[in-house]
Amino acid sequence: MQGRSPVLRFNGFINLYQNIIELELQETEAACKRARGANAEIKSHMDSFENFEEEVFNAQKKVAQLEEELDQAATNIKLSTERAEENDKVIVDWELQITALNRRISLLVNYFISDAAYDMQHIKTCLNIVLYRIFRKTRCRGLKKRQE
Numbered sequence: 547m548q549g550r551s552p553v554l555r556f557n558g559f560i561n562l563y564q565n566i567i568e569l570e571l572q573e574t575e576a577a578c579k580r581a582r583g584a585n586a587e588i589k590s591h592m593d594s595f596e597n598f599e600e601e602v603f604n605a606q607k608k609v610a611q612l613e614e615e616l617d618q619a620a621t622n623i624k625l626s627t628e629r630a631e632e633n634d635k636v637i638v639d640w641e642l643q644i645t646a647l648n649r650r651i652s653l654l655v656n657y658f659i660s661d662a663a664y665d666m667q668h669i670k671t672c673l674n675i676v677l678y679r680i681f682r683k684t685r686c687r688g689l690k691k692r693q694e
């Protein structure tokens with residue numbers, strides 16, 4: 547290459563430099579395209595991540611709300627159970643009182659029945675005595691009249 551002139555060498559150098567610059571520009575454009583594609587993909591993933599984050603946040607809110615409702619339901623069940631137990635105790639107490647009253651009524655009925663039977667027997671006896679006396683008086687009168 548010594549036979550070449552310095553201008554030709556310089557032109558070759560410039561051509562080589564231009565080719566290098568064109569290659570670098572092409573590589574730069576390809577890198578920019580890849581970078582834009584990567585940026586778009588990153589943006590897409592960030593949007594997906596933000597949507598996912600929002601969905602997770604909403605799910606956590608719903609879980610917290612459901613836990614609160616569960617706690618409230620458990621409290622309501624506990625209170626209802628306590629009230630039911632208290633009402634059950636009241637019902638058992640009333641049942642015992644009703645049983646005691648029924649027993650007293652039964653005893654009173656039996657007492658009145660036996661007392662009424664005694665009274666009836668007493669009335670019969672008194673009636674028999676009265677009838678006997680009436681019978682005797684009328685019989686005695688009849689005898690006196692006959693004797694007269």
